[in-house]
Structures are given as structure tokens and as C-alpha cells.
């Protein structure tokens with residue numbers, strides 16, 4: 001029996017050397033014992049070195065398999081090498097049990113290497129010389145540090161770094177790569193870039209696409225504790241149900257097939273527009289046949305304002321949404337629910353105000369759903385559409401003569417004031433316009449869309465605050 005004791009480090013080179021000598025000497029696999037446990041067996045001297053060639057595919061396979069933790073890998077590879085000496089086509093048969101098993105081991109190593117290249121996170125250490133210094137702790141499944149160290153050396157050639165793992169370590173100092181024994185988990189400093197990773201990860205996290213199985217397979221849980229970005233995962237998962245419900249209620253619904261018929265019937269039954277627009281009712285009737293811009297072509301109907309014609313407060317949104325387009329009334333969908341709740345808290349009665357939109361037709365983009373249905377995705381109206389529709393908004397303001405107009409969101413702000421700045425710094429303040437004072441606040445749809453719960457709660461509270469101020473100003 002030939003016993004080969006391989007060293008803890010450099011076993012890949014040692015196995016190659018021993019396997020070459022043994023195979024060239026014709027020693028059959030059953031007469032060789034491979035081990036990495038010195039002392040258990042007495043190593044016998046190896047036969048002298050003789051030339052031996054092996055197919056390239058075997059060399060590549062062996063390179064990967066040697067990094068696997070399976071203690072049988074040395075013997076299995078040697079078996080294959082001996083068989084290749086009889087028949088060089090063995091490797092062409094993927095169904096061969098030995099070949100299949102070795103390919104399985106190689107695949108696991110390649111996958112582990114891929115994870116290592118993706119999930120090693122360096123933390124900066126105080127620099128000792130001109131080069132910046134970094135260290136990373138990683139826990140691979142297999143013994144892959146030596147295999148992957150050259151990749152990191154190429155990628156991070158201009159810095160000094162160390163990758164530490166429980167079994168092996170790689171150091172790249174002054175451009176020289178060296179390999180050594182593993183260490184217990186060290187205490188590495190937090191890195192400034194971790195906050196960036198965490199923010200990036202939080203931003204790309206889509207609660208509606210949470211597929212824990214896929215997440216765990218792409219980024220197995222065992223890597224999570226060493227990745228700064230994944231510290232957010234438990235909190236994000238805990239909040240994902242609420243966020244999905246919120247996204248769902250804010251999303252466009254599937255347009256029922258009847259939308260087109262409603263639209264046709266509505267246009268056919270439309271009375272002739274009045275010749276003179278001298279009342280609010282005449283303005284409403286004229287608006288029903290509006291073709292001033294192209295939005296009427298696809299929308300179901302004009303959504304005119306509603307409420308008290310002598311309202312002291314006029315509230316202006318952006319444009320009708322999916323539900324509003326079908327029902328012909330403003331703010332009757334999810335954004336309407338948010339507004340109704342906020343108005344209730346501010347003590348405002350929907351029937352006592354005039355509720356309308358800056359743009360009177362629904363602008364949307366048809367989109368196929370995963371199930372082959374169609375839905376209508378809200379699109380912001382552009383400036384030209386807002387400017388054209390201002391004709392109707394001006395008429396509403398002229399006939400209602402509100403003491404105050406509350407504009408919700410950027411579109412209403414632009415329509416009412418002509419100023420293009422967003423409302424972040426303008427909300428809660430009254431601005432003077434030719435048509436009277438205008439107060440600005442958040443749009444309810446923004447509250448539904450904003451991903452961060454705290455920010456949404458803040459915006460909701462501010463909307464109530466602004467509605468309360470509006471109620472006081474018109475009292």
C-alpha cells in the first residue's frame with residue numbers, strides 16, 4: 001500500500017506531483033491511500049518523477065475539485081487519472097458515475113468561488129505606508145482562497161489587503177501575494193462604505209418581489225452576517241407586507257373591458273357644448289367635450305370638479321386616476337381615501353369644498369400584466385397638457401371664487417402658481433397669485449408611494465396640518 005500524506009497547505013501542488021509519479025509508475029488506485037492527517041499513516045517514498053500528460057479538461061476539473069472539502073476528492077481524482085491512461089474519452093461521458101461525481105464537486109467549488117468574489121467586503125485599516133490597507137473576513141464552504149486570491153490581486157492591485165477565513169488566508173502586500181493558515185474570526189472595524197451599501201440595498205429592495213427562496217439561494221443566509229447591507233433584511237422583511245399592501249392600493253387597477261364602451265356611449269350621448277360659458281354648469285358641460293389636447297383620446301371621460309359651487313376652499317389635485325376616470329368623479333380611488341382621512345382629521349367636509357384636478361383627463365400608459373391582462377399605468381401630465389387644461393381650472397376658480405385654493409403636489413402647484421419649483425420647500429405656506437391665495441401641500445399619492453414608513457407618516461401628518469391651516473384660513 002502506498003500512503004501519500006498531503007500537507008495542510010499546498011496540498012494541490014503536492015497531490016499533482018504525487019499523482020503524476022504514481023500514475024506514471026502504474027500504481028493502481030486501490031493501492032494508494034491519500035490523507036491530510038500526518039501521523040495516522042507512515043508516508044512511503046514516492047516513485048521517481050516521470051513525464052505524464054493528461055487532457056486539459058482533466059487538469060481544469062482537478063484544479064476545481066482539489067478545493068472541495070470532500071476528503072475523498074484525492075482518491076477520486078486519482079481513479080479518474082488512472083482510467084484516462086486507459087481511455088482518454090472517459091471524460092466525454094458525463095453519465096459515467098465517477099465523472100458525474102467529480103463534476104458535482106467542481107460545480108460546488110465554482111459556485112462557492114462566485115459567492116466569494118461577490119460577497120467579500122473589505123474594511124479599511126489604518127495605513128502603515130503609502131498604500132491603503134484593507135481586510136476582509138469570509139467563511140466559504142470550501143478551500144477556495146488560493147484559487148481566488150489571484151482574482152482579488154488583479155482587481156485590487158493598488159492596495160494592500162488580507163482575506164481571512166477559518167482555513168486559509170491570503171495577503172497581498174506591496175504587490176506580493178502570499179497564502180497562509182486560517183484564523184479565528186477577527187474583530188474588524190466598521191467601514192464608511194458600509195452605510196453606502198446599506199442605503200443602496202434598502203433602495204433596491206422591492207417588497208413586492210420578496211422571494212425568500214431565491215434570495216437565500218443567490219445570497220445564502222450564512223453570508224448575511226458578514227455583509228453590511230443584509231443587516232437591514234429582517235427589518236425590511238418585517239415591513240414588506242405593509243409596503244406591498246400600500247403599493248397595491250396605489251397601483252393602477254386592471255382596466256375593465258367596459259372602459260371603451262363607457263367612453264363611446266358617453267361621447268355619443270354628449271349634449272352639444274354651450275355656446276357661452278357664463279356659469280359653472282356651462283363650464284362643466286363644455287369641459288365634457290374638451291379636445292383641447294390629446295388626452296381625451298384615450299381617457300374614458302372628462303372628470304370635472306365636484307362639491308359646493310360656493311365653496312370657500314377649493315382643493316386641486318393632479319389629474320384623475322384609474323378609478324376616477326371610470327367613475328367620472330375626482331378623488332374616489334386610493335389617493336381619495338388618503339385625502340378623505342386627512343380632511344376628516346382637519347374637520348373638513350368633502351361636500352363643503354370644491355374638489356378638482358389641474359388636468360381633467362386621465363393620462364396613462366397601457367401595460368401588460370404578468371397574467372396577460374392590461375392595466376393602465378399613471379403618467380404625469382407634461383407642462384403643455386397642464387397649461388392647456390388651465391383654461392378649465394381658471395374657469396372653476398372664476399365661478400367658485402374660493403377664499404383659498406389648496407394645491408396638492410407639484411402639478412397643481414405649477415398649474416396654480418406658474419412656478420416650476422417642487423413643493424418640498426413650499427408646502428405649508430400661502431402664495432399670492434392673480435386668482436387669489438394658494439396654499440400647497442403633499443399629494444396623497446406621494447404619501448402612498450413613499451417607501452419609508454416614517455417619511456410617509458410625516459407627510460400624512462403634514463397634509464393634515466396643511467388642511468387644518470386651510471380650514472382656519474377660510475373659516
Ligand code: URA
Pocket residue numbers: 317318319320321324329330331332333335336357445
Ligand atoms: N389623484 C389626483 O390628483 N386626483 C384624483 O382625482 C385622483 C388621484
